[in-house]
Structure formats: structure tokens, C-alpha cells
Amino acid sequence: MTGRRPDWLHPAFRLIEGEDSFVWADLAELPVPAGGVVQADRPSRVLAALAAAEAAGQGVLLARGAADPEGWQPGPGFTVTLESSGTTGTPKRLRHDFARLRGRLRGATEGGARWLLTYDPGAFAGLQVMLTAAAARALLVAVPGGSGGTVAALAQAARRHAVTHVSGTPSFWRAFLMALGDAELPLAAVTLGGEAADQPLLDRLAARFPDARLRHIYASTEAGALFAVADGRAGFPAAWLDDAPDGLALRIVDGVLEVRSPRAASGTADCEGWLSTGDLVERQGDRVLFAGRLDGLVNVGGVKVSAEAVERRLLAVDGVADAMVVAVPSPITGHLLTATIVAAPGLDEATLRAGLRAAAADLPPAARPRALTFADHIPLSAAGKKSRKGPQ
Amino acid sequence: MTDSIFALIAEELGRIAADKGEALPPLTADSRFLDGDLPIDSLDLATLLVVLEQRTGQDPFREGFRQFTTVGELAALYTVPA
Known part of the structure; x- marks a missing residue:
């Protein structure tokens, strides 16, 4: 007491x-x-x-x-x-x-x-x-x-x-x-x-x-x-x-918002006191608007999650030939991670779904991929990369 | 009431609940999504909207949020294919 x-x-x-x-x-x-x-x-x-x-x-x-x-x-x-x-x-x-x-x-x-x-x-x-x-x-x-x-x-x-x-x-x-x-x-x-x-x-x-x-x-x-x-x-x-x-002082460097704050935790800023927020911003007229994260993290219901990190987990599951995790916009949670899976030949979907679920089980609920779909290939962008952003 | 959309919502909600090991109570047009009637949370609801878009090709929220509280109100946002 x-x-x-x-x-x-x-x-x-x-x-x-x-x-x-x-x-x-x-x-x-x-x-x-x-x-x-x-x-x-x-x-x-x-x-x-x-x-x-x-x-x-x-x-x-x-x-x-x-x-x-x-x-x-x-x-x-x-x-x-x-x-x-x-x-x-x-x-x-x-x-x-x-x-x-x-x-x-x-x-x-x-x-x-x-x-x-x-x-x-x-x-x-x-x-x-x-x-x-x-x-x-x-x-x-x-x-x-x-x-x-x-x-x-x-x-x-x-x-x-x-x-x-x-x-x-x-x-x-x-x-x-x-x-x-x-x-x-x-x-x-x-x-x-x-x-x-x-x-x-x-x-x-x-x-x-x-x-x-x-x-x-x-x-x-x-x-x-x-x-x-x-x-x-x-x-x-x-x-x-x-x-x-x-x-406060605010500035935009390479599209990223930087701040100088008297309230910053010690040891987090550079020698002139500037701290990168990691938040991408865009100036539109008389407004500065937020446009996502520099590190590719997306916000799912208030939790910052990485589509790439989740995708790496799914790729490690037995029977997964390829996988793509994308963040799609959601009117409820801001974003939601969804996954497209390419199964290895001869694998049945139910077994694979169980393996995929187990691979995400210890992630916070917001980071678990939802609405899993199976496809025979992952579509790539013109640059030959997985198109991470998902449909806008 | 758009019966086929209602049936689709019931089917997919049942699947989402089953994935969590929950059983869905009987669904009516007046079932409310997030006030404790149904064993789903906001992530489940967000999942439902993504799946409905995958299955109907429609995204009623593309132009901004439209208010809905019940299953019937959500069903009414989708147009039934002729």
C-alpha cells in the first residue's frame, strides 16, 4: 500500500x-x-x-x-x-x-x-x-x-x-x-x-x-x-x-515531416534538435496533409503494421509458392492487410489455410492478413515488383 | 430488402466467425454489427467489407463513408445484379 x-x-x-x-x-x-x-x-x-x-x-x-x-x-x-x-x-x-x-x-x-x-x-x-x-x-x-x-x-x-x-x-x-x-x-x-x-x-x-x-x-x-x-x-x-x-518548429525534408520540440524524449533528435517523424506529408494549398509512412508501415485500427514483414512470414509457410500481402483502404479500420497466396502444386487449400493461420497466430490481430485469396500467380507491376499499395 | 446480398453477408459473416471459433446467432436485417449482438469486432467488419467487394465487385465506400449500423442497412448499400 x-x-x-x-x-x-x-x-x-x-x-x-x-x-x-x-x-x-x-x-x-x-x-x-x-x-x-x-x-x-x-x-x-x-x-x-x-x-x-x-x-x-x-x-x-x-x-x-x-x-x-x-x-x-x-x-x-x-x-x-x-x-x-x-x-x-x-x-x-x-x-x-x-x-x-x-x-x-x-x-x-x-x-x-x-x-x-x-x-x-x-x-x-x-x-x-x-x-x-x-x-x-x-x-x-x-x-x-x-x-x-x-x-x-x-x-x-x-x-x-x-x-x-x-x-x-x-x-x-x-x-x-x-x-x-x-x-x-x-x-x-x-x-x-x-x-x-x-x-x-x-x-x-x-x-x-x-x-x-x-x-x-x-x-x-x-x-x-x-x-x-x-x-x-x-x-x-x-x-x-x-x-x-x-x-515547435516544423519543416518538410524530402517529403517527410521533421519537428523540433521542447518536449521530445532525450536522445531522440539530431544535434540541432530536429527529429524525423517518419510521416510522409504533402502540401496542398493552405494545408499540409499526411500521406502514409516512410517505412511503409500502415495503420490498421491504430496499430502500425508492416505488410512486408507479414508477407515474409507467409512465404516461410510450407506449401506456399508465393505470397503477396497488401494494405487495402478500409472505411472501418483505415487499412486492412489482405493476402494473395500461390499454393505449391498438389497442396490442398484447407491444409494450407491452417498453416497460414498458424504462421500469423502470434501477431497482434491488426497485423494478421485477412480475406486470404488463392491465385495461380502474383501479378507484378511494370517494374517487375509486387505492387504493394493494393487498389486505391 | 436485397435477399441475395443479405445471404452473401450471412455466409461471409458465418465464415469470419467460424475462423475465430465463434458461432453466429441467427442473422436478421436488424442485427447490429458492433454493439455486442454479433461475435465480431471492427477488424472482422473491415474484413467483411473487403470480401464483399471481392465477391460483388462493388465498393459503396469509394466516395466516402456511408452510415450503417445493421445488416439490413449494409445490404441496402449494394445493388443487386440484374
Whole structure:
């Protein structure tokens, strides 16, 4: 158990987690994680672990089950280590100084706000929502279960607790709008982040929640929350390339957005402070629009996935003569990976499907190829390459 | 109601659910996709739309999103081949 209430947690803050309700006194009763490692699957555990780590003056690791926490060292001073949800290779860990992490929170929440947690409590975005709500006389509503709970459960919780503040990925919002149907929700703030927000979705949200403040936030794990766009239009104003808000500087180098931010994690920028975001951008009139990732990663429901990496896995399956994984645009999840398979002669499709499924079984659901089709060859582009982009 | 599209949606949803080891409850035009009626998530729904495009050659969302909540509303977005 943990003693004193931390100063980043408002005395009137309340957390609802499924059927359980917590105020600070309840959080303080929760067991302190051994070795500074906490399974970051519930906000109650995460908030209690943060308070305990601060009191002990040491680091805490918000583990998301992606890597073995064995051998991780808390280190001196109160730091928070987050695990990325990367789908290629081993997850990255990034250690944040807590004071700097809090410095990145964008503004204080007005008292009385009722937040819905749609993000994983161990993710950067989830931590931001939790700390923003905790700092105010606010209610935080969470649904236990992977990635903030299913959209259906989140929509039910949103209605039941009449949430006023919801922050989520564009893919979350598309599904949430569907799950919500015609239900009334007294939203005051609608926030999008984690993927580029497209204009049709922004228009739908503005029409569905005309009284809400609509913002899309651009952030990266390395650079933190960079800016918020509040004019209801996709991308950001081109004028920001000359004069960016919040002490930022922005420039486009070879089609890639680079930033200089006072809030960047230490050791991530070059000697002049510039950090490549890896995001491709295009200037169109008075706007700069996002146009995908330099590394070829695509966003599937808020998770960055690599079609190439998945394709390599499928190519290694017994009986696969050739395979092509492409990202096709989806009105629900932004993109979706689909696969075309060429079977080796004499192989039956059912056996092959089982092998393909097994090869993708340990990938996050967003990275598993869907809508598998079989073909007798893979069509190549004029340059003799697999045409990766898929139909647009 | 476009019966053949409805049947196609039922068939493909059944397949998607079966791939996850789930059984689909009886489907009606009023079955709602993402509010807990059906054992599917948004990735499954995205998969359904891709498969429907593969099988019908139609992409009703090409010009932007069109609102639908139920199976019947989705079926109505596809035109039945004459």
C-alpha cells in the first residue's frame, strides 16, 4: 500500500473500472508491484504503481505482456518506461522522466469532466488520458479488457456514465459511431489521435456531435504530443511551417515531416534538435496533409503494421509458392492487410489455410492478413515488383 | 430488402466467425454489427467489407463513408445484379 496522495492526483478524482469504483484511498490500498514492474492492463493498477514508484523515488515499467520484464532495472529517480505495441520485431521500451511526461499534457481538464478511456492503459495515449483526468475533479470510465475493452462495451459504458470527453483513434471513432447508433451522448470534447484523421470522419463527427470541441492531435512516442488541430479540417495549416504553435518548429525534408520540440524524449533528435517523424506529408494549398509512412508501415485500427514483414512470414509457410500481402483502404479500420497466396502444386487449400493461420497466430490481430485469396500467380507491376499499395 | 446480398453477408459473416471459433446467432436485417449482438469486432467488419467487394465487385465506400449500423442497412448499400 502507498501512503500520501501524489500531487498529480486530484482529491476528487474518481475511477470507474467495469463494476468497480476507486477514489485515491482505494488506489492506495492496492498492492505495490514487485521490482517496479506492473501489468498495465487496468488503470487502477497503473495509477497505484505510479504513486508507489514516485513515493519510492524509482522507476516503473508499464508492461504490456509483449516482452519478458525479467532483467529490467527500475533505475534511480521516478521514471516511467512504456512499451511500444510494435508489430515488427521486439517491442521498444522508452523511459520517460515523469515531470517531462506531465509537461506534455495539453492543458488542464475543466472540473466535472467524465472521460472514457479508449486506449490501452499501458500505451502512451492511454497514460495521457489517465493523467489528464486524474489531475482534475474528473471521472475516468474504463472497461477492463484488451485495448480499452471492446467497442460495444465502451459504447455501453459511455451511455451509462454519460461521458463528456472521449479521445480515440480514427478507427475507434468509426466503430464507436456505429456501436452508438442514435444514442444521445453529451459530448463536450471529441479528440482524435494515433492515426491521421481523414476529412470524411471529421465531417461526420462534427455533424453527430455539433456541440463538442473537435480536435485531432499529432503526437509520436519519441516527440510526444506535438500539436492539436481544432479547425475541423484534416492535416494542419501550411502556415505552421513558418510559424508553428507551442514552441515547435516544423519543416518538410524530402517529403517527410521533421519537428523540433521542447518536449521530445532525450536522445531522440539530431544535434540541432530536429527529429524525423517518419510521416510522409504533402502540401496542398493552405494545408499540409499526411500521406502514409516512410517505412511503409500502415495503420490498421491504430496499430502500425508492416505488410512486408507479414508477407515474409507467409512465404516461410510450407506449401506456399508465393505470397503477396497488401494494405487495402478500409472505411472501418483505415487499412486492412489482405493476402494473395500461390499454393505449391498438389497442396490442398484447407491444409494450407491452417498453416497460414498458424504462421500469423502470434501477431497482434491488426497485423494478421485477412480475406486470404488463392491465385495461380502474383501479378507484378511494370517494374517487375509486387505492387504493394493494393487498389486505391 | 436485397435477399441475395443479405445471404452473401450471412455466409461471409458465418465464415469470419467460424475462423475465430465463434458461432453466429441467427442473422436478421436488424442485427447490429458492433454493439455486442454479433461475435465480431471492427477488424472482422473491415474484413467483411473487403470480401464483399471481392465477391460483388462493388465498393459503396469509394466516395466516402456511408452510415450503417445493421445488416439490413449494409445490404441496402449494394445493388443487386440484374
